[in-house]
Amino acid sequence: MPRPNNDLRADFIEALKEVSALMSTAYEQLGPVPDDHALAQAGLENGSEIVLDYVDHNEAGVAFEHLLYMINEPPLVVSDACKxxxxxxAKTLEMPFHSGNV
Structure with missing residues (x-):
């Protein structure tokens, strides 16, 4: 199976470094996650693996949507560099993105 664009994959990895660190901190601060909490949603705790799996299977658009979900659901505050x-x-994938939405 062909690999995705290396620059695109590198961008996902770079964004995931920050998002994963923020996510880990959120889980650590919360302790046991109540069932009704935003962090209890599926695909957040192991979100990095899910995103990279989509990227590696040529589903970068779905990967990007999942990455945004990981940021918006808790919600996390990402740096300007991450934005x-x-x-x-988003530009590479020709998908809409507005930094005010993250």
């Missing part, structure tokens, strides 16, 4: 990476991913 720039997200904008670059």
């Amino acid at each position: 720039g990476i997200l904008a670059r991913i």
